[in-house]
Amino acid sequence: MVTLYQNKVIDQLRDALKKKKHMVSVTVRVGQIDPLSFFAAGETLFHGQRFYWSDCFHEHTLVGLGHAQVIKSEEKTKKRFREVEKAWQQIVEGAFIEGEGPLMFGGFAFDPMKRSAEHWSHFPSAQFVIPKFLLTKRGEETWLTVNVVHESFAELEKMIDSLFIIHDEIDSYDVEVVEKEEVARDRWFHAVRHATDLIQDGEIEKVVLARELFLSFSHRIDRSHVLCSLREQQPMSYIFAFENGSSCFIGASPEQLVKKNGYMCETACLAGSIRRGHTMKEDEELGQWLLKDDKNRREHAFVVDMIEQAMHEICTEVIVPSEPTLLKMRHIQHLYTPVQAKIKEGVSIFSLVERLHPTPALGGFPKQKAVQTIRDIEPLDRGWYAAPIGWVHANGNGEFAVAIRSALLEDNEAHLFAGCGIVAHSDPLSEYEETNVKFKPMLLALEGGRR
Numbered sequence: 325m326v327t328l329y330q331n332k333v334i335d336q337l338r339d340a341l342k343k344k345k346h347m348v349s350v351t352v353r354v355g356q357i358d359p360l361s362f363f364a365a366g367e368t369l370f371h372g373q374r375f376y377w378s379d380c381f382h383e384h385t386l387v388g389l390g391h392a393q394v395i396k397s398e399e400k401t402k403k404r405f406r407e408v409e410k411a412w413q414q415i416v417e418g419a420f421i422e423g424e425g426p427l428m429f430g431g432f433a434f435d436p437m438k439r440s441a442e443h444w445s446h447f448p449s450a451q452f453v454i455p456k457f458l459l460t461k462r463g464e465e466t467w468l469t470v471n472v473v474h475e476s477f478a479e480l481e482k483m484i485d486s487l488f489i490i491h492d493e494i495d496s497y498d499v500e501v502v503e504k505e506e507v508a509r510d511r512w513f514h515a516v517r518h519a520t521d522l523i524q525d526g527e528i529e530k531v532v533l534a535r536e537l538f539l540s541f542s543h544r545i546d547r548s549h550v551l552c553s554l555r556e557q558q559p560m561s562y563i564f565a566f567e568n569g570s571s572c573f574i575g576a577s578p579e580q581l582v583k584k585n586g587y588m589c590e591t592a593c594l595a596g597s598i599r600r601g602h603t604m605k606e607d608e609e610l611g612q613w614l615l616k617d618d619k620n621r622r623e624h625a626f627v628v629d630m631i632e633q634a635m636h637e638i639c640t641e642v643i644v645p646s647e648p649t650l651l652k653m654r655h656i657q658h659l660y661t662p663v664q665a666k667i668k669e670g671v672s673i674f675s676l677v678e679r680l681h682p683t684p685a686l687g688g689f690p691k692q693k694a695v696q697t698i699r700d701i702e703p704l705d706r707g708w709y710a711a712p713i714g715w716v717h718a719n720g721n722g723e724f725a726v727a728i729r730s731a732l733l734e735d736n737e738a739h740l741f742a743g744c745g746i747v748a749h750s751d752p753l754s755e756y757e758e759t760n761v762k763f764k765p766m767l768l769a770l771e772g773g774r775r
């Protein structure tokens with residue numbers, strides 16, 4: 325099925341390629357296409373090379389298919405942020421751009437110094453991709469960007485045609501859990517007690533400890549179905565998926581790391597949690613309790629203080645509300661303080677990410693000691709969990725979320741991750757319960773249910 329815009333994109337590409345630049349990026353306006361159908365349309369041709377992103381308002385959605393170029397870093401230090409930035413600048417400088425321009429999507433490992441698990445082997449210290457096909461939906465408008473490095477027209481035409489085959493609604497999904505294991509449960513409890521000892525001895529003030537659930541299912545996990553459930557069930561979260569080889573990192577995170585739009589930037593402090601109530605009255609009472617609870621307010625205050633300080637170093641006009649409010653997701657409510665600022669001249673989105681990661685909502689406080697403590701006592705490899713994931717446009721704008729409430733999928737298996745902020749008066753059992761609530765969004769989406 326060849327439509328008007330498919331012809332248009334091919335014609336524009338034909339002209340653009342005459343410019344003999346390293347990469348050609350052409351964007352055309354297209355009609356209404358559901359981003360998830362587009363993701364599903366890439367299943368055969370681009371399996372292992374797809375990504376999906378939608379922001380927490382579900383107003384800005386990106387779907388990438390295929391790899392025009394890939395930026396990878398195995399650098400174990402902060403240099404990885406600059407390596408990625410440099411490689412991206414070179415690509416943008418060498419590109420011929422017609423229309424919106426290319427963007428890249430990808431993420432970073434939480435702590436490249438602690439890499440051990442085989443299941444994370446497809447996910448390096450940093451990896452970003454410039455897709456061959458990028459669908460962008462903002463509000464009611466949709467664009468298709470085609471990025472070409474070395475591709476024949478015949479191949480391109482074939483690919484484009486295959487992407488516009490209309491897919492039926494993604495319907496219900498029948499899978500059963502055949503195995504469920506709480507990975508290193510006892511060692512996690514031990515780590516929490518160890519952390520509270522360190523805090524009480526004054527060694528450290530806060531540390532976030534994560535645990536892992538391993539699940540295997542009766543059938544291969546269908547990534548489009550999981551995204552569809554997440555999109556339906558978590559309307560206030562960033563929805564993301566990043567395929568790499570046979571693995572896919574996927575999730576629905578309520579936590580923004582940073583957004584840059586020209587000179588303006590936003591970030592958010594999200595820490596301190598309680599479940600949702602069964603009735604409106606109970607929900608309201610739980611929320612009020614959370615707003616006043618000392619232990620949760622401490623967890624939250626570390627994040628606000630660190631982010632405020634980091635922002636003052638690279639921004640001006642930093643606005644931080646004096647009191648947190650509640651951010652209510654389907655299963656959980658959090659203490660939430662949004663932050664806005666004006667970025668100083670020359671500060672890129674990469675420097676913002678480098679400065680902020682990991683905030684005390686994911687690492688702890690002080691930062692270096694917290695990361696070292698996690699490295700020493702947490703019984704798992706976080707891989708890309710709790711690390712920055714997001715996009716950067718050729719114009720320097722971009723947005724990153726913190727990849728929590730997430731899972732790593734391979735075939736019929738899933739590794740789920742959830743953590744909690746440990747402070748002086750943390751009770752191991754309540755922290756354990758808190759992580760159980762944080763597992764729920766992914767569990768529900770994987771099981772395909774509607775609880």
Ligand SMILES: C=C(O[C@H]1C=CC=C(C(=O)O)[C@@H]1O)C(=O)O
Binds near residue numbers: 597623729
């Ligand atoms: C580390 C996670 O959550 C963080 C974000 C919000 C609230 C948190 C908390 O209350 O402990 C955590 O700091 C996770 O979901 O895996």
Ligand SMILES: [Mg+2]
Binds near residue numbers: 623745
């Ligand atoms: Mg907590």
